[in-house]
Amino acid sequence: KTLQVCFVWLLYFWPFLQFQCLTLLLIYGFRFDYQELLYNSTFCLVPRGRRLGSFRFLEALQAACIPVLLSNGWELPFSEVIDWNKAVIIGDERILLQIPSITRSIDHDKILALRQQTQFLWDAYFSSVEKIVLTTLEIIQDRIYHHRSRNKLMWNSLPGGLYVLPQYSTNAAEFPFYYSMLGKSPHQEFTAVIHVVTPVLSQSQPVVKLLNVVTRSKYCTQIILLWNCDKPLPLKNKWPSTLVPIIFIDGMSKAMNSRFVPYGIIQTDAVLSLDEDTVLSTNEIDFAFTVWKSFPDRIVGYPARSHYWDSSKARWSYTSKWTNEYSMVLTGAAFYHRYYHFLYTHYLPASLHNMVDQMANCEDILMNFLVSAVTQLPPVKVTQKKQYKETMMQQGSKSSRWADPDHFAQRQTCMNSFASWFGFLPLLPSKMRLDPVLFKDQVSILRKKYRDIERL
Numbered sequence: 083k084t085l086q087v088c089f090v091w092l093l094y095f096w097p098f099l100q101f102q103c104l105t106l107l108l109i110y111g112f113r114f115d116y117q118e119l120l121y122n123s124t125f126c127l128v129p130r131g132r133r134l135g136s137f138r139f140l141e142a143l144q145a146a147c148i149p150v151l152l153s154n155g156w157e158l159p160f161s162e163v164i165d166w167n168k169a170v171i172i173g174d175e176r177i178l179l180q181i182p183s184i185t186r187s188i189d190h191d192k193i194l195a196l197r198q199q200t201q202f203l204w205d206a207y208f209s210s211v212e213k214i215v216l217t218t219l220e221i222i223q224d225r226i227y228h229h230r231s232r233n234k235l236m237w238n239s240l241p242g243g244l245y246v247l248p249q250y251s252t253n254a255a256e257f258p259f260y261y262s263m264l265g266k267s268p269h270q271e272f273t274a275v276i277h278v279v280t281p282v283l284s285q286s287q288p289v290v291k292l293l294n295v296v297t298r299s300k301y302c303t304q305i306i307l308l309w310n311c312d313k314p315l316p317l318k319n320k321w322p323s324t325l326v327p328i329i330f331i332d333g334m335s336k337a338m339n340s341r342f343v344p345y346g347i348i349q350t351d352a353v354l355s356l357d358e359d360t361v362l363s364t365n366e367i368d369f370a371f372t373v374w375k376s377f378p379d380r381i382v383g384y385p386a387r388s389h390y391w392d393s394s395k396a397r398w399s400y401t402s403k404w405t406n407e408y409s410m411v412l413t414g415a416a417f418y419h420r421y422y423h424f425l426y427t428h429y430l431p432a433s434l435h436n437m438v439d440q441m442a443n444c445e446d447i448l449m450n451f452l453v454s455a456v457t458q459l460p461p462v463k464v465t466q467k468k469q470y471k472e473t474m475m476q477q478g479s480k481s482s483r484w485a486d487p488d489h490f491a492q493r494q495t496c497m498n499s500f501a502s503w504f505g506f507l508p509l510l511p512s513k514m515r516l517d518p519v520l521f522k523d524q525v526s527i528l529r530k531k532y533r534d535i536e537r538l
């Protein structure tokens with residue numbers, strides 16, 4: 083009722099009484115819980131205030147209440163890049179009485195789409211002063227370097243312009259986020275990056291076995307051996323001859339972060355990141371790659387971990403306990419898009435990179451934070467692999483960083499430092515696990531496509 087009264091007032095006495103009308107809304111706000119009312123509403127009127135713009139606009143946006151603008155001539159924030167028609171209704175002050183029928187004519191799907199867009203825009207560009215400032219700077223950068231500016235699609239769809247670095251590419255098809263929108267599917271190939279920390283002395287070492295397994299995958303085009311070991315590179319002829327080229331990269335200077343450097347040589351969309359002691363079969367690699375092609379914007383892989391809130395210590399905790407839930411997939415055996423190498427290196431601050439390098443730990447947690455923050459989705463775990471855990475356990479050898487008791491404590495510290503930089507904990511729990519069709523079913527092994535997976 084009050085709103086109707088307000089409408090009438092607006093209509094007849096618009097030039098004189100607009101402030102009284104707002105006052106009335108405020109009174110209304112005191113009698114009822116204003117915030118709750120905002121969240122309950124589908125449409126929120128945003129009439130001009132003392133100036134064209136009004137604080138009500140951002141309030142409504144935040145509350146997923148579709149702003150109905152009544153402020154002719156108002157230039158909306160960041161309208162240079164944001165397509166506001168996807169999130170607001172732009173009314174006309176002069177035909178005020180038609181507003182109710184306009185809003186009623188909008189169908190349910192459109193309402194949902196508008197509301198979702200309010201949330202995306204709020205979250206991506208307006209949710210903090212920092213976001214607003216960063217967005218402003220990025221828009222200025224797009225103006226200056228016009229030849230490599232982000233396009234409208236990048237600014238107006240998830241994950242938003244701040245996560246799409248134009249230095250990487252200005253072609254939307256190069257980013258995993260737009261594949262489905264553009265009807266593109268990722269390349270049928272991947273580059274394996276194996277992180278080597280122990281000198282290779284014999285052909286029976288895990289890394290040599292791993293090399294042989296990876297090269298047998300029909301999707302593998304090249305293998306990068308990232309040499310983070312203090313011994314010099316072994317001679318080329320000491321390595322097994324493989325079907326695909328092996329490229330050595332000395333990662334020494336950059337230590338742990340070198341795993342995620344966007345090496346120019348990586349031209350495939352997919353990267354398979356591996357630890358030297360990972361035990362996998364070719365079937366497992368092929369299957370994980372097949373799954374990744376359906377989730378190209380996520381981390382897809384085997385070893386999963388989770389996080390929880392430790393209320394006794396009032397902080398986030400990391401756990402490797404075997405449960406049905408996970409929020410991280412470790413990069414010791416995982417596929418992800420090569421763009422994340424670029425983002426990891428150029429988006430994250432030096433403080434986090436330094437922390438990872440000093441501890442020689444947590445780079446995998448940081449990558450999970452980053453990818454979840456960008457996609458707002460959990461990673462994807464494929465087929466249960468008990469053996470992975472057991473191998474880890476047995477490795478009491480000094481070479482294994484997992485055997486170090488400090489290692490685990492460091493990971494707790496990392497979780498909390500990362501969360502404070504991001505301003506929130508981006509990890510999301512998931513219970514989804516993808517197994518091959520007929521996995522562990524009581525049927526002949528001949529009917530199964532990935533035969534050796536369950537034999538392991």
Ligand SMILES: *[C@@H]1O[C@H](CO)[C@@H](O)[C@H](O)[C@H]1NC(C)=O
Nearest residue numbers: 114115116118119120121122
């Ligand atoms: C919001 O909606 C809830 C549930 O429908 C209702 O109980 C509550 O009274 C509403 N609040 C306001 C302020 O309208």
